[in-house]
Amino acid sequence: xxxxxxxxxxxxxxxxxxLAQNAKDNPKCEANPVFNRFAGEVMASCERARFKAxxxxxxxxxxxxxxxxxxxxxxxxxxxxxxxxxxDAQGRHPGKLEVARNFENAVRQAKGxxxxxxxxQVTYRLHKGNDVFWGEAGCGRGGDDCSAIMHKxxxxxxxxxxxxxxxxQIAKAMGDEGKVVFYGIYxxxxxxxLKAESAPTLA
Numbered sequence: 001x002x003x004x005x006x007x008x009x010x011x012x013x014x015x016x017x018x019l020a021q022n023a024k025d026n027p028k029c030e031a032n033p034v035f036n037r038f039a040g041e042v043m044a045s046c047e048r049a050r051f052k053a054x055x056x057x058x059x060x061x062x063x064x065x066x067x068x069x070x071x072x073x074x075x076x077x078x079x080x081x082x083x084x085x086x087x088d089a090q091g092r093h094p095g096k097l098e099v100a101r102n103f104e105n106a107v108r109q110a111k112g113x114x115x116x117x118x119x120x121q122v123t124y125r126l127h128k129g130n131d132v133f134w135g136e137a138g139c140g141r142g143g144d145d146c147s148a149i150m151h152k153x154x155x156x157x158x159x160x161x162x163x164x165x166x167x168x169q170i171a172k173a174m175g176d177e178g179k180v181v182f183y184g185i186y187x188x189x190x191x192x193x194l195k196a197e198s199a200p201t202l203a
Contacts, residue, residue, distance in 0.1 A: 058115035096139035
């Protein structure tokens with residue numbers, strides 16, 4: 001009877017392990033716009049925003065860890081992921097340093113800029129097509145072993161300006177001050193081409 005109970009328990013544990021390994025993605029989460037998945041990564045929790053500010057860290061002097069770190073903000077379209085990592089065939093999670101180095105190497109291969117690096121995560125800036133992405137990636141949960149990956153990503157973009165001044169307000173400002181200041185007009189980087197986000201203000 002004891003052998004049967006032990007066998008049953010082992011079978012249940014094995015079944016639970018298989019279920020965990022075959023965990024499905026959260027259907028509300030869309031693909032990461034910057035990175036492919038880490039081995040065993042399962043989309044668990046995510047957040048999206050059309051426009052949000054993200055605080056990141058960078059070395060005070062580029063590529064110099066001894067210079068200390070400082071916080072800075074970027075704004076734009078926002079993605080956040082907190083994804084579980086399944087154990088491998090030997091029942092192990094990756095180490096947090098392994099995760100960080102994977103992202104560090106991926107940024108280098110994409111010819112991106114590493115702004116901040118430690119043994120758990122990296123902060124980066126890189127181009128994909130015409131888009132510029134800033135973000136943070138690395139181990140989100142665990143000690144030396146890492147059981148979840150965290151991403152915070154911003155695609156730099158101007159906020160869509162929905163609130164604009166009326167023709168009467170423009171005329172009054174011209175009469176009172178001789179000028180009008182418009183906000184919400186955006187150009188492509190280093191170009192005179194107006195971006196689509198400028199349309200409401202121009203109209």
